[in-house]
Amino acid sequence: MGSSSSILLLSAIITLLLSPAQCKxxxxxxxxxxxxxxxxxxxxxxxxxxxxxxxxxxxxxxxxxxxxxxxxxxxxxxxxxxxxxxxxxxxxxxxxxxxxxxxxxxxxxxxxxxxxxxxxxxxxxLEPPSPPLQAADDRSSPNGATAVAVAVAGFIPTVSALCSFL
The missing domain is CATH 2.60.40.420 (Cupredoxins -  blue copper proteins)
Incomplete structure (x- = not known):
């Protein structure tokens, strides 16, 4: 069960990282x-x-x-x-x-x-997409996935800023 939730989390992170960077x-x-x-x-x-x-x-x-x-x-x-x-x-x-x-x-x-x-x-x-909601505490995710998701959410505006250089 732990590895399938990690794969799901990783997929969500990749989607979040790539979506905002798609400047037109x-x-x-x-x-x-x-x-x-x-x-x-x-x-x-x-x-x-x-x-x-x-x-x-x-x-x-x-x-x-x-x-x-x-x-x-x-x-x-x-x-x-x-x-x-x-x-x-x-x-x-x-x-x-x-x-x-x-x-x-x-x-x-x-x-x-x-x-x-x-x-x-x-x-x-349009307004930029909202970052994912942060869990109340890290105990809700035994493998530390919450900390990774929060770190990635903080990285999204930086990825979005790359569009101005592309």
Missing amino acids: DLLVGGDAGWVVPPPNNHHFYNDWASRNRFRTNDTLRFQYEKESVMAVADEEEYEQCRSSHPMFFANNGNTSVTLDRPGLFYFISGVAGHCKRGLKMIVKV
């Missing part, structure tokens, strides 16, 4: 890239974002020509399609943005009229 590099809009959507599809980019699950340290790649991308502070600036002080601005044609925290990110075009025509997007970054 996503091309915004898929093959279309960051372009003004067709007139009948103003929600193109929000539809694209809703089909994806974003996590901390994922990277969004904006590819575009004669265009720009701005990150704005809040929903009001997003809805108004303007910002006097964007959090981020780029117009180099190939822009990468790392999603560095959980929560909402608001992106709009900086080219006059393009945002109003649907070139904008809200991205929701």
